[in-house]
Amino acid sequence: xxxxxxxxxxxxxxxxxxxxxxxxxxxxxxxxxxxxxxxxxxxxxxxxxxxxxxxxxxxxxxxxxxxxxxxxxxxxxxxxxxxxxxxxxxxxxxxxxxxxxxxxxxxxxxxxxxxxxxxxxxxxxxxxxxxxxxxxxxxxxxxxxxxxxxxxxxxxxxxxxxxxxxxxxxxxxxxx
Numbered sequence: 001x002x003x004x005x006x007x008x009x010x011x012x013x014x015x016x017x018x019x020x021x022x023x024x025x026x027x028x029x030x031x032x033x034x035x036x037x038x039x040x041x042x043x044x045x046x047x048x049x050x051x052x053x054x055x056x057x058x059x060x061x062x063x064x065x066x067x068x069x070x071x072x073x074x075x076x077x078x079x080x081x082x083x084x085x086x087x088x089x090x091x092x093x094x095x096x097x098x099x100x101x102x103x104x105x106x107x108x109x110x111x112x113x114x115x116x117x118x119x120x121x122x123x124x125x126x127x128x129x130x131x132x133x134x135x136x137x138x139x140x141x142x143x144x145x146x147x148x149x150x151x152x153x154x155x156x157x158x159x160x161x162x163x164x165x166x167x168x169x170x171x172x173x174x175x176x
Contacts, residue, residue, distance in 0.1 A: 004043040012043035019149040047118040051096030055109040074102040120156035127160035141173035
């Protein structure tokens with residue numbers, strides 16, 4: 001099940017849930033969301049559903065130029081290298097497993113993580129600054145993350161003027 005919510009100022013949330021008791025979860029989440037003045041409201045249109053695969057080369061780093069042609073041919077829409085040498089490949093949700101096998105097998109890469117995620121549209125991202133409501137928002141995100149039936153929490157936010165500690169707490173509570 002997916003729950004959509006909006007938090008002033010225009011922060012969209014998408015929460016993926018896996019449960020056997022929808023009514024209990026909805027009631028519990030309603031309480032968590034209301035604490036932060038968040039309303040259940042349509043918000044999926046702020047996001048795009050995409051496939052994401054994170055690769056790691058055993059014993060070294062991956063040269064992005066080497067795998068780029070094969071990744072694009074297999075359906076990659078975007079590739080990026082992380083600071084730690086890992087490579088993230090973004091694709092259509094239906095091509096996620098194919099990407100794992102095609103690129104992973106051909107180049108001997110280890111798949112660290114793969115799945116279908118909600119990615120915030122760049123033109124709808126909200127810069128979040130350190131404001132009076134931010135501690136309540138962070139507490140709400142942490143409560144969502146700790147709730148046992150919540151599988152993932154996505155938000156259309158980007159870092160504005162806030163402390164490293166505040167941003168780390170937000171980043172640890174969200175899936176990207």
